[in-house]
Amino acid sequence: MNSYIEKVDFFKGNNPEEIAKTYGTPLYVYNEEILRSHMHDVSQVITKYAYTANYSVKANTNINILKLALEEGNNCDAMSVGEIEMLLKAGFPEERIFYIPNNVAEEELEFAIHNGIMTSLDSLAQLELYGQVCENLGLSVDDRGRCCAVRINPGVGAGHHEKVVTGGKKTKFGISEDFIPQIFEITKKYNLKIVGINQHIGSCFMDPQPYLDAVTNLLRIATENFPGLEFIDFGGGYGIPYHKLDDEAPFPMEDFKKKLEPILDAFVEKYGSKPLFKSEPGRFCVAEGSVILGRVHAIKENNGHSFAGTDIGMNVLVRPSMYDSWHDVEVIREGKVVARDNLIEQTVTGNICESGDILAKARPLPQIKRGDLACLLDTGAYGWSMCSTYNSRPRPAEVMICKDGTVKQIRRRETIEDLMGLF
Ligand SMILES: *Cc1c(COP(=O)(O)O)cnc(C)c1O
Numbered sequence: 097m098n099s100y101i102e103k104v105d106f107f108k109g110n111n112p113e114e115i116a117k118t119y120g121t122p123l124y125v126y127n128e129e130i131l132r133s134h135m136h137d138v139s140q141v142i143t144k145y146a147y148t149a150n151y152s153v154k155a156n157t158n159i160n161i162l163k164l165a166l167e168e169g170n171n172c173d174a175m176s177v178g179e180i181e182m183l184l185k186a187g188f189p190e191e192r193i194f195y196i197p198n199n200v201a202e203e204e205l206e207f208a209i210h211n212g213i214m215t216s217l218d219s220l221a222q223l224e225l226y227g228q229v230c231e232n233l234g235l236s237v238d239d240r241g242r243c244c245a246v247r248i249n250p251g252v253g254a255g256h257h258e259k260v261v262t263g264g265k266k267t268k269f270g271i272s273e274d275f276i277p278q279i280f281e282i283t284k285k286y287n288l289k290i291v292g293i294n295q296h297i298g299s300c301f302m303d304p305q306p307y308l309d310a311v312t313n314l315l316r317i318a319t320e321n322f323p324g325l326e327f328i329d330f331g332g333g334y335g336i337p338y339h340k341l342d343d344e345a346p347f348p349m350e351d352f353k354k355k356l357e358p359i360l361d362a363f364v365e366k367y368g369s370k371p372l373f374k375s376e377p378g379r380f381c382v383a384e385g386s387v388i389l390g391r392v393h394a395i396k397e398n399n400g401h402s403f404a405g406t407d408i409g410m411n412v413l414v415r416p417s418m419y420d421s422w423h424d425v426e427v428i429r430e431g432k433v434v435a436r437d438n439l440i441e442q443t444v445t446g447n448i449c450e451s452g453d454i455l456a457k458a459r460p461l462p463q464i465k466r467g468d469l470a471c472l473l474d475t476g477a478y479g480w481s482m483c484s485t486y487n488s489r490p491r492p493a494e495v496m497i498c499k500d501g502t503v504k505q506i507r508r509r510e511t512i513e514d515l516m517g518l519f
Contacts, residue, residue: 131385155378162186227286245292255298296331332376386476409446
């Protein structure tokens, strides 16, 4: 593919150079239509049984994007009180929020109970703490607050990098199957009721098989240990094609759905009741709905290597330095994508004082010039939400290309005064 942004008309007829001039760079640019279509797609993974796709908001918590998820009918997963507050502010009712924290203080659990938000506990210790909080709050034995979920560590994991595998014997997450008897000791002691179980094997897999195996396994665990659950949550992690300029295929959603259904059929037949099924996709909902525009400020040759220095530092997009992640790069000159012929190996870097501040290493790209825009693809997930102010660089603005083609700022650029204000 020569250009993804041209192929999908990402800017909907707007000139990216003008957007960059109006709002400054670096700049996160979102496309409402693409975001909505992915949020809708995940809600259709299971259609035969009661199902909700919970958008896992840590991928992107911009309140305007949360509102899109609300409108598309997704429920949401939160990992912190901050994320719950964002969701409430975006208009989500409590019952559409699922809280999946790990290693949190009493206050956070208390907050969830006070707000009537279903919580999944990630360890025996946190389950015990949850029970103590219920006692301290003086909840009656049949109070809904005593209903909670537990996160199971399925013993297997998958993902694009060791750092994003969240299931398996070596990860910190969940309660392993061996400890199920202890779960029930704790629930008995504190009059808790386990109404749901969840798992999450990891992030960004393109082969659905490990996920399907983990679903089968979780359903077996439910059948053997947890009769009468209200919900069973299979986790997120569906990948997106980060190498789209090399024509990488998308996650095989249709094939995945076809293989998932008979697994659910077999379970429902044995289980005796029909729990609500859930999943927790984050990246899949938002990654492809955003690009970052950054200005190229300096070109240089160092020992035979060509570098294009941009204002997209690792504080703006940390994924490449944190996970060795790949983001496709398109070069925009005077508002037009530069054709991908006469490719020359160049390294695209940021403006942070770290040797790891690299966006794209030794990449065949059209010859980049000072003043060009570097356009990084697929930055909607774990992009802005992982931004920092390292090197005292304020965090970037975000704009949305709306369905009708208008451009709307959905988060203003942070200022030095914002940073100073903390002192
Ligand atoms: C991060 C996370 C997700 C979402 O993962 P994606 O790869 O973005 O789909 C889902 N569930 C839990 C528990 C998570 O921590």
